[in-house]
Amino acid sequence: MRRPTPAALAATAALLAATACGGTPTADDADGLTTVTAGVIPIVDVAPVYLGVEQGFFEDRGIDLRLESGSGGAAVVPGVISGEFDFAFSNIVSLVIAREQGLPLTALSNGVTSAGEQGADFGGVFVLSDSDVTGAADLEGLTVAANNLNNIGDTTVRQSVRAAGGDPAEVDFVELPFPDMPAALETGQIDAVWAVEPFASTIREAGHREIASNFVDTHPDLSVAAYFTSETRIAEDPDLFEDVTAALHESLAYADANPDEVRRILADYTEIDPSLIERMALPRFPEEIHEESVRTLADLMVTDGLVDEAPDLDGLLR
Template sequence: MQRRMVGLGIAAVMVTTVAGCGSSSSGAAGSTSSGGNKTVQVKVGVIPIVDVAPLYLGEKKGFFSSRGIELKTVTAQGGAAIIPGVVSGEFQFGFSNVTSLMIAQSKGVPIKSVVNGVAATGVVGKDVTGVAVKKDSPVKSAKDLAGKTVAVNTLQNIGDTTVRESVRKDGGDPSKVKFVELPFDQMPAALAGGRVDAAWMAEPALTIAKGQGARVVASPFTDTDPKLTVASYFASTKLVKENPALVKKFTEAMTESLTYASAHPDEARRILTSYTKISGDALKNLTLPAWPATYDMASLEKLAGLGEKDGIFGDKKPDLDALFS
């Protein structure tokens, strides 16, 4: 399963594409009549990954339909299609990692996060992402990654930013880490074949690599902040302004879904088989992320600061209050 978006929702923002979408349709959802009650069809752009399990579980439990929302999930290969799709009105909502949202907003893309999506587990060595090395690798901890080649799924994004923080915290020189871009599903084979020294992987690639003998030497999300907000659901600022009632209903349904998934992890794990090809030992052993109902603003501020240090925002810093409040 190719994921061009980090951690789960992990997006590479193509700002030049998005910029041309700002004056498109308002993204009004279609309406149908069902039993005399008005039902609104809402399209959500997602990637079929572990992170969005609460959305599918909430749909199954009726949290959206009870609010008059007929949910239609539209899968994309990566966030590069989701962000412009939301801005143009192709989707009413989308899922993306927060660094990609910060990058887009710093470039003037009219988007706003509306509800939390996924967070780090806070457990080193058992997080939803990890840096893995071969069993016989000389790399014993994050500081040893200095001078090594590390695969990430998207350069200049949440992956390399948090990996550098792991190296920095462990006493290594993050500037000496060489990053290469590689899809998650190709990382276990690349690592086993020696094409990279280490790989920052998300689930289920991480569990697959561990099954092949790989060792986890760093948990970048948790190393950055144990409560790190990793991804969220977002809308265009136009939709937020013109249809606040729809945004409120979606936010309420998604919040209920996150709360339910957190309380029923076995159901969340089972729902993965309905929209991914994850099965067998990978399904049984993979680590589920945390699904808090609210953002952790302190962690977002820290992540933005690291992104600024890495120079991924260009001349203008993201306005976190405007993006997440």
């Protein structure tokens, strides 16, 4: 998500005014459950919520959870604000920026967390096997691909460069979709890529080198993403969202304790090659957001100019 333009801020204000009351979950007369809709994207990170539905954690709390999967995460924030989704999943940087734009978003639970181990995280920075780059500091003056600019990828890669003694301002970031990164790296279109699973494993297995674990360099317990809703939605039905949060926590705990179940369910909602699913690195799924790691990330957002001043995280982290 890029920094807001005046037109974007005006559009945000109009959206807030038009949807101030939001929608409300509906009761399903057939079974007495309350229908709740969540916006997700088909990636490894959301495996816990799929497992939670399968295991009945939401139904046990009277919730009929409908998962709406899209091709990307750009629509989930306006989807929550408009009432299309009751809650959704997004990375922390996007949520902080949205709050700074005036959107009253608030986190319900953690979503996904760095594995915390150098060279064994679910994402990293990669170069060709014969590259002269040996560490993140060597990225000065080179081009590095990230799926979005001014977001969690380039923010954390800059921290890897900084931690290695380099100047992150000298790195040229270019926007490139994850699926295009392996070919772009091999053809020399870019010098390095920041990739997450399953693309990270594809690059590793092609023999290329990982030179930094950018999430770990930022914080070993980095909360990368969260499930969130709007303050308006919680005010409309606080008991419902207490139940949603409890079910999310149970789902995350189940996923964290059962990595084989995570790998199994990925085949149900993603198009990842089954053989790759068995080999790729998984993140962690703790229930609670690691607040210190989020504050570290917010400080970096100020340092790198994504936001103009220290964001107020109290509303987001509630």
